[in-house]
Amino acid sequence: MNGNDQIASRVLDAAVDEPPRPVSLEKIRDQVTRRRRHRVIGGAAALAIVAAAVTAVAMMVPGMVIRPVVAAQPGSRVIELAGVEPLTQAEAGAARTTVAQRLQVLGIPGSVAVAGGHLKVNADVAARLLPALTAVGQVQFRPVLSAAPQPAGTLCPAPSPQAFTACDGQHIYRLGPVVVTSAGLVSVRAARTPAGSWVIQLQFNAAGARLLATATGRIVTLQPPANELAICVDGVVWSAPTVMSEFTGGSSRIAGDFTEAHAKLLAATITGRPLPEPLHASSSRQ
Amino acid sequence: MREPDGFTDFVSGHQRRLQRTAFLLTGDWQVAEDLVQTALAKAWGHWSGITRADRPEVYVRRVIVTTYISWRRRRWWRNELAVAEIPDQQHRADLQADAANRLLARKLLAALPTRQRAVLVLRFFDDLTETEVAAMMGCTVGTVKSQTAKALAKLRTNADLAAWRGQELPR
Numbered sequence: 324m325n326g327n328d329q330i331a332s333r334v335l336d337a338a339v340d341e342p343p344r345p346v347s348l349e350k351i352r353d354q355v356t357r358r359r360r361h362r363v364i365g366g367a368a369a370l371a372i373v374a375a376a377v378t379a380v381a382m383m384v385p386g387m388v389i390r391p392v393v394a395a396q397p398g399s400r401v402i403e404l405a406g407v408e409p410l411t412q413a414e415a416g417a418a419r420t421t422v423a424q425r426l427q428v429l430g431i432p433g434s435v436a437v438a439g440g441h442l443k444v445n446a447d448v449a450a451r452l453l454p455a456l457t458a459v460g461q462v463q464f465r466p467v468l469s470a471a472p473q474p475a476g477t478l479c480p481a482p483s484p485q486a487f488t489a490c491d492g493q494h495i496y497r498l499g500p501v502v503v504t505s506a507g508l509v510s511v512r513a514a515r516t517p518a519g520s521w522v523i524q525l526q527f528n529a530a531g532a533r534l535l536a537t538a539t540g541r542i543v544t545l546q547p548p549a550n551e552l553a554i555c556v557d558g559v560v561w562s563a564p565t566v567m568s569e570f571t572g573g574s575s576r577i578a579g580d581f582t583e584a585h586a587k588l589l590a591a592t593i594t595g596r597p598l599p600e601p602l603h604a605s606s607s608r609q
Numbered sequence: 610m611r612e613p614d615g616f617t618d619f620v621s622g623h624q625r626r627l628q629r630t631a632f633l634l635t636g637d638w639q640v641a642e643d644l645v646q647t648a649l650a651k652a653w654g655h656w657s658g659i660t661r662a663d664r665p666e667v668y669v670r671r672v673i674v675t676t677y678i679s680w681r682r683r684r685w686w687r688n689e690l691a692v693a694e695i696p697d698q699q700h701r702a703d704l705q706a707d708a709a710n711r712l713l714a715r716k717l718l719a720a721l722p723t724r725q726r727a728v729l730v731l732r733f734f735d736d737l738t739e740t741e742v743a744a745m746m747g748c749t750v751g752t753v754k755s756q757t758a759k760a761l762a763k764l765r766t767n768a769d770l771a772a773w774r775g776q777e778l779p780r
Contacts, residue, residue, distance in 0.1 A: 331732070335729070342638065354646060355654060517749070
């Protein structure tokens with residue numbers, strides 16, 4: 324150890340004494356059960372959204388129907404994605420593009436074709452990743468007006484013309500008008516940080532970035548929970564981070580405790596133009 | 610709500626160490642307590658994954674460091690200034706020497722920028738390697754080296770170090 328190292332150790336050792344009290348398990352328990360406070364960092368070049376764990380995938384798309392599928396097996400298989408009614412040619416074309424983009428975000432090689440009024444996906448997609456292909460995937464950023472705990476076992480109150488409500492499985496949010504939708508997003512991808520954690524990176528177009536900057540500039544000074552910006556996907560709140568400063572950048576990051584699969588699943592779900600309706604999937608081995 | 614298996618043992622076994630690290634980063638026992646509590650609450654929610662993938666203390670310390678850096682970036686707490694004044698050095702010199710050194714050491718740390726302070730604490734208090742610090746802070750080993758060098762240089766050149774009492778400083 325050289326002199327410099329010794330200085331550092333001595334200064335550090337001298338600076339610290341004993342903790343005044345032990346860590347309280349009770350307080351930790353409170354914090355675990357309390358509503359998760361999400362935080363947002365805005366920056367000149369990029370904004371970062373730090374979110375706690377995002378709600379389960381099943382929550383994302385209420386009413387989503389997944390037909391029984393065979394268990395994931397090695398090798399390609401054909402998955403058929405269909406709406407309640409056959410898709411029109413224009414709808415099917417747009418949906419094909421979206422599904423192909425989502426496959427790419429998932430990192431699964433394969434192809435998507437239009438066949439009559441439905442889509443045929445030729446790729447090996449595990450059953451748990453299928454919701455990423457079948458969800459509508461409409462994202463809305465909305466300011467939070469109020470938040471209240473949602474009693475266990477109750478349904479989320481339906482939105483009405485007076486109040487747009489949405490839930491995250493634990494809380495009922497009343498939300499303000501839409502700030503930015505999927506139309507304001509250019510790209511979404513799951514990325515690995517140098518520290519090894521997984522984040523979702525959102526890139527906004529000029530119009531989306533401008534709208535977000537205006538809205539966050541307005542709510543940043545408000546009292547909680549009105550300084551939160553909810554990220555709604557298909558009517559379910561993924562996360563309601565607190566806005567800490569105005570967003571002036573055109574990109575953002577959602578950081579949570581994502582596994583690779585979870586990050587890719589969420590990123591893929593909000594990729595591309597939203598689908599016209601939730602699709603259902605059925606599959607057969609090829 | 611029951612704590613996950615092994616959580617309580619982990620807390621009782623590591624809390625002193627974690628709190629002291631958090632204190633060296635923040636310079637405030639209250640904030641340090643919040644920081645450790647926040648990190649442990651986060652670990653609680655992911656306990657089975659953490660204990661499978663990692664040593665829990667690595668995870669918890671990483672959360673402490675990254676949370677500290679992000680708090681500082683957002684200036685959530687601004688009340689940490691260098692300790693106002695070193696006590697009168699004429700007064701009961703011997704008894705006061707330790708306390709004065711403590712205040713001085715805190716003042717020196719408080720003068721360091723966020724990341725330099727973090728690398729210093731992780732390298733020389735927690736005795737992590739440069740590679741471990743880099744992984745924890747999400748930067749390259751080169752950055753750890755340069756931040757460490759800057760922090761040490763700053764400590765050395767700080768005139769206040771000359772006021773260090775009681776012992777000769779290593780050359």
